[in-house]
Amino acid sequence: MELNILTLCYIFASVTFILGLKMLSNPLTARRGNLIAAAGMVIAIFGTIFLYEDDGHKLGNYLWIFSGLAIGGIVGTLAAKKVKMTAMPEMVSLFNGMGGACAALISIVEFNHLYHEIETSGNIEGHGGKVLIIMLGLIIGSVSFAGSMVAWGKLNGKVNDIAFKGQNVLNLIFLAIALGAAGYLVLAPMHLIIFYVVLILSLVYGILFVLPIGGADMPVVISLLNSFTGVAAACGGFLYDNKVMLTGGILVGAAGTLLTILMCKAMNRSLLNVLIGSFGGNAAATSTGATQQGAYKEISLSDTAMVMSYANKVMIVPGYGLAVAQAQHVCHELEKILEEKGVEVRYAIHPVAGRMPGHMNVLLAEADVNYEKLMEMEVANDEFKTTDVVLILGANDVVNPAAKNDPASPIYGMPILEVEQSKTVIVNKRSMKPGYAGIENDLFFQPKTSMLFGDAKKVLQNLVTEIKNV
């Protein structure tokens, strides 16, 4: 009877996951969708604690379970409540890593359990399927954990890009050895040491696999690792014949993979290209060497204020620089003050601007910027022709005309915001340093472009004051 109720709980939870993801796809229902999925998760968790039976045995160790839930719940909620909106991508990466580690730990315990079972019974036959699932959960979970931790470190600037010659080959060798050893264990599950070797190799592989990938590609990597963790969770579902873990895990695995591919498409690169890291690592290093010399002109704050105040239409192109400087609120202030002067202000949002797709939307939403003012790339590109001033805030690669004109450029073919169609372009950057792709931007040297150097937040604050005085 109780087991049947648990089955019902699991079915209910699975439905809430699917429904939740579906509702997340509409701005109107998104928040409710998230809460519904959360409610399903709570039911699944408490159903498991109180109703789960294995061969007629109920679960024990309630004290441990509840203290674990309490610690994780409190720390997780506090961390999520306190994190600044600009630091969100690394938070998602961190939580993702926790899930991966959880899956790997389950595999470790289960393998040890199986190992002792075989040792006492002496029967080595017929465990292949189970070991296969355990090894899959271990490898995928560890790679996801180690990779997410590196991605987290990279996003908050603690870890630098490290690339060396032959890294890809080395990575593949690590992965091949790990998979080979795992395959061996599937056939003969009697070697605890080999098991731990696989664990260590997977962790090392996870680290090495993310290390050379540049910051611009981190969203893709996080999304991919997110789907990895989903698959690792599904392995747990296989292991315990637990349908809710299976449903949730595979759902996220499939959805995450599609999201990853969509992101790669937005940057006009193949997933393989991102994974091998040739762009983020080696290629970037070579192309920065060929720095293009050119003359750019600077513009003063008061001139910028003047130009913008007398414009009819201003488009703001936010980028990573805006996020780092936490300038979204000042940006909104600038928008309001310009609108008071009768200037039409819009935001042009590139799908991969910032560090995650939709990152800019979330940031600007935090600053109370009206949804209707945010224009997606295709719409914005039509609008630039009638725009007087484009203000670029810390965006670089997403406005680089080389993506359209220069077939030799590593970003050739990536859809960009065609800001050069407007009358005037003002670029706010901290310096002339190239963006994440490590390539020069011709836009900065064009006659209609002026540079306004400085931290986005300070510049915008001063700009607001200047415009008030115009």
Next chain:
Amino acid sequence: MGNILQWISDNQQIIYIVILMVFVGIEVIGRVPSVLHTPLMSGANAIHGVVIIGAIIVMGKAEADNYLALILGFLAVILGTLNVAGGFVVTDRMLEMFKKKKTPPSLPSSPKEV
């Protein structure tokens, strides 16, 4: 070969679920507007926290003298809960900011899709 076929047929229910869920996952995500990509990634991140169920089972089954299982299981429960709680709360925070905004008329305003 015979073993593999046997294994597939023993686990056919699960294999069916996997195949169907792959399609469901792709279909559901395919309709998401790009503005919601970050919250969606975060929401999906919270959902794969369902791995916590496995951690609870490991923890609950651990014998009192099996310290390895106890400690690792305990850790797994903490990490899994972090994933679930943190994931849902972060997603909610992101979506909270969208809620205040007026919905643009261009977006489908009716929850009833045809």
